Amino acid sequence: MIVEVGLLGCGTVGSGVVELMNRRQGKIADMTGLRPAIKKILVRQVDKPRPVELAPGLVTNQPAEVLEDPSIRIVIETIGGIEPARTYILQAIASGKHVVTANKDLIAVHGAEILDAAERHGVDVFYEAAVGGAIPLIRPLTEQMTANEISDLLGIINGTTNYILTQMTETGADFADALAEAQRLGYAEADPSSDVDGLDAARKLAILASIAFHARVTLDDVQVAGIRSISAQDVRFAEELGCVVKLLATGSDRAGVLSLHVRPALVSKQHPLAHVSGPFNALFVRGDAAGDLMFFGRGAGSLPTASSVVGDVIEVLRVIRLGVSGRVSRMYLPGKRVSPLHAAPARHYLRLTAADKPGVFAAIASIFGVHNVSMETVLQKRAKGNTADIVIVTHATEPGPLANVVEGLRALPQVEAVHNVMPVVEAPE
Ligand SMILES: NC(=O)c1ccc[n+]([C@@H]2O[C@H](COP(=O)([O-])OP(=O)(O)OC[C@H]3O[C@@H](n4cnc5c(N)ncnc54)[C@H](OP(=O)(O)O)[C@@H]3O)[C@@H](O)[C@H]2O)c1
Known part of the structure; x- marks a missing residue:
């Protein structure tokens, strides 16, 4: 049976999703008994050249052609930003469509509103690609690790700052030169503030901490400091002390009191996170039963991010097939509070x-x-x-x-x- 899919956005991630869905269609049908087919793709500029081949008539700039088409059962959002992505997602949910999104900005700020709406309408919203690109983080924390009390999260979850700090460590460059090089290579945007000032990592930490600690964590709960003040001297002193400088996103839960930070830190070279270099991402998790775990991989890019998006689409198909859509609810435990001064x-x-x-x-x-x-x-x-x-x-x-x-x-x-x-x-x- 064919399941019609609507795609919002066909940029870096969206085009990767089209390519991977095409490549895996047969396998997905074998695995789930359902064959996903992209029926419409919403973009801004219909005649813009795309890195993937698209059948004539597939692309539109009219949101209604995706959101108001009752045959479309799954909407994939890869537009990014808050609006119009939020309105489109809420509209899709209200029409009974399942949603898969890669949008960390939106989930970090409006995650509760979106997930509440999904619960009310009995549909699923999955967002594995919103944190860590290709690395499976959301589902392991939501499912496999729930038998644990998770006490600590330590993550390198922003590829741009990790690339800059790796350059500073390897070449002795100062921050400004390493940033210019990252911009030249396309690892940093023309306006790099969201990355270098730590906000991007803070949004991702808010998402991870909500799940790992079963608490309603928002961006405002995270204390944020970026890497602009890190100098070549700091990097050299860190080396003398047997460490490297990394922008770390850290969350801890001590008896229900959460402490959440994004800030530069000296990481011992004996720690596995010290070896996460360049554009790679990693999350180190400490659970009382599992012990220490580390998830590592590509944090961005067209196909790596599409890997997580299409994985979520397959999960939606599985739950449709099993007739258990909309039953994944969040588990917030009472009595958790955030206090930055409670850091260990x-x-x-x-x-x-x-x-x-x-x-x-x-x-x-x-x-x-x-x-x-x-x-x-x-x-x-x-x-x-x-x-x-x-x-x-x-x-x-x-x-x-x-x-x-x-x-x-x-x-x-x-x-x-x-x-x-x-x-x-x-x-x-
Ligand atoms: N890039 C990554 O490696 C990566 C990794 C993880 C998560 N993400 C997340 O994935 C999402 C997409 O990122 P991206 O890098 O793929 O962005 P992108 O390359 O800028 O693509 C955005 C797409 O959305 C379309 N679009 C933008 N505004 C629109 C509007 N108002 N109406 C209709 N279409 C609109 C654009 O249309 P046109 O093409 O016509 O301009 C474009 O196709 C973001 O939430 C981002 O945070 C990205």
Whole structure:
């Protein structure tokens, strides 16, 4: 039996979906007993050349030709952004169509509204491609791992920043040069802010944390810092300390209190995440029964992302076939709350520039002493003129005392600047 599919958008992801659906049609029919067929594709510009061959009449710029066609049972959304994607998806759901989307911006901000609507109308909404491109993350967390209490998520879930930081590590380049190279190669957009300021990773973390911790997490719950302040010096000091700098998305659940951050961190070279380089993505998950798991793969690209989208379409077909559509409900547990100050104690890296003269280090050390934060390692390098670059790695410390130390250091007249404060992530035991 043929199941008609409507596709919204035919750009990087949409064209990959067309190619993969064509390639796998026979296999999908063998596996599910249902043969998906793309009936209409909505785009902005009908006459724009596409990387895939499309039958005449397949492409339209009229949303109604997809959304109001009762024969279309599945809508795949690959337009991106909030509007009109949100309106189209809600309209499709209200008409009883199942939805597959790759849209992290939309799910991170309006996920609850969309999933509530799907529950009311008895249809499915799947969004595996919204986080981690080709890497299966949503379904393993939603299904296979639910027997666990998940305590920690650590992810490299933005390929652009990972490419930039990998370039800085491998070539010694500064941030601006590595960004320019990423833009030249198409790994970074002309306006890179959503990636380099950490927002893209924060949206993905909000989606992952909602599922892993069974909590209603939104973008506003995530503390976000990007990588613009990371310098070639930080990368070199990290190397001396046996670490690499990565933009990490971290979530922890300690007795129902969630702490959610996207920020640069020093990752020990003994940690498997340290070896996730270039445009690759990875998610490290700690469950009380499963122990440590790591998911790794391509976080973007036409066919890698289509792999997740078409996988979701096959899942929709399976549930249609089994007659169990719309029964995947979310499991939010009561009593979970978010508090950034509840992060587990961690070693921290601080880099500062201070006057290079006697007595300065004693003044710095006294600030640490007053707030009861102990130093583990100190590295000092002559900077320019009469100043020195000082790196201090603390013993494991709580966020509160650490913030007091940073405030105290900034108030010292001998300290010119506190440049970066980053947690140090140890290798798993
Ligand atoms: N690119 C990746 O590797 C990747 C990875 C994971 C997730 N995603 C997500 O996948 C989604 C699509 O990304 P993409 O890279 O494929 O984007 P894209 O290349 O810019 O393609 C967007 C498509 O949507 C169409 N479109 C845009 N606005 C429209 C409107 N108002 N009405 C009708 N059609 C419209 C465009 O039509 P025209 O072609 O006529 O302009 C284009 O075909 C986004 O949510 C993105 O976050 C992308």
